[in-house]
Amino acid sequence: MTVLDTRALNRATLARQLLLERAGLPVLDAVGHLCGLQAQEPQEPFIGLWSRLRAFDPSSLSDLLTGRHVVRTHLMRRTVHLVTADDVLAWRARHDAMLRQRAQGAYRRELAGVDLDELAAAGRAVMADGEPRSMPELARAVAGRWPEPGLRALGEMLVAALVPMVQLPPRGLWRTRAGARYVPLATWLGRDIDPPIAPNGAAPNGTTQAAPDPVGAALVRRYLAAYGPAASADLRAWCGLAGLPAAIAAVREELVTFRDERGRELLDLPDAPRPDPDTPAPVRFLPAFDNAILGYQDRGRIIDDAHRGLSVAGARVVLVDGRVAATWTVEDGTVTATPLRRFSRAERTAVTEEGQTLAAFLSDGESDRAQVTAFSV
Secondary structure, three states, X not given: OOEEOHHHHHHHHHHHOOOOOOEOOOHHHHHHHOOOEEOOOOOHHHHHHHOOEOOOOHHHHHHHHHOOOEEEEEOHHHOEXXXXXXXXXXXXXXXXXXXXXXXHHHOOOOOOOOOHHHHHHHHHHHHOOOOOEEHHXXXXXXXXXXXXXXXXXXXXXXXXXXXXXXXXXXXXXXXXXXXOEEEEHHHHHOOOOOOOOOXXXXXXXXXXXXXXXXXXXXXXXXXXXXXXXXXXXXXXXXXXXXXXXXXXHHHXXXXXXXXXXXXXXXXXXXXXXXXXXXXXXXXXXXXOOOHHHHOOOOHHXXXXXXXXXXXXXXXXXXXXXXXXXXXXXXXXXXXXXXEOOOOOHHHHHHHHHHHHHHHHHHOOOOOOXXXXXXXXX
């Protein structure tokens, strides 16, 4: 079996993530291809798309949010993601058990003795009027029945797990600060989420499905298109779903397999890009919590183990030769990159130039100031 080394996996990831060459895709297609963008920090998806798309206009993403073509919702890993309307309707039911399990795990002590099905019903009843509510407002509306858990536990359980919700604009619009206000997903999109399919392949109406887990199988294909080649553990780390062996088995004959340098089996789509490992990789500035890093259990293809903590700490990072090599910040119109290793003169120049372009994007052309600090051990 062919072994793909770290550099080969790096170049494949960059190509799939639209980071090897900026793509000319429409914004909606890019969000769909990437299987959504992690978005708990509302402005970060704009940076992620700017780094991936040619001539990206941030107003186009804002228009997709207000036009209800993309939504902000809790999904993969119980984190807020920006996903297409079609994808969230297709995928939400498949994530229900994971969302409930993770939220319950976070508030197990506070929610002890609370019947979660009753809590879900109460939350739906409150939200049935279609009025947007913040998480504390929703929690206060049901707290009379469950006074012990506290507003945080009740609200988080409802909006992140029990009732499919979306965060409404203006939250998530370009250069807009707004608190999170929620309405049910079906209310906002005017469509119900796709019904769940039982693990044995039987639909709720008793008909038989061709595959035991068709939504899971679609997730496998979509993940590999945007992240492959990857191990099943990487897939689980990306979506948070543990029960995907049947889905992988259902599509295995469609896939090709490799090994990484650790000996793990890697799955991939046969015709997906796997560039030459020597393909040059341009400097790219990534937003906080970018899934190009978080979308794997083994992140060694793109970030050194010594710096792995940055990926979960909310640091914005810079890719140099395809790997995390600096962090970056912006203040008063100046983008500042702080190296994690020594840069050559050519690397410093490339980082500075890309930082200048980013500064112009973030400031609407009012500033193109960028700097690279000195490396310090």
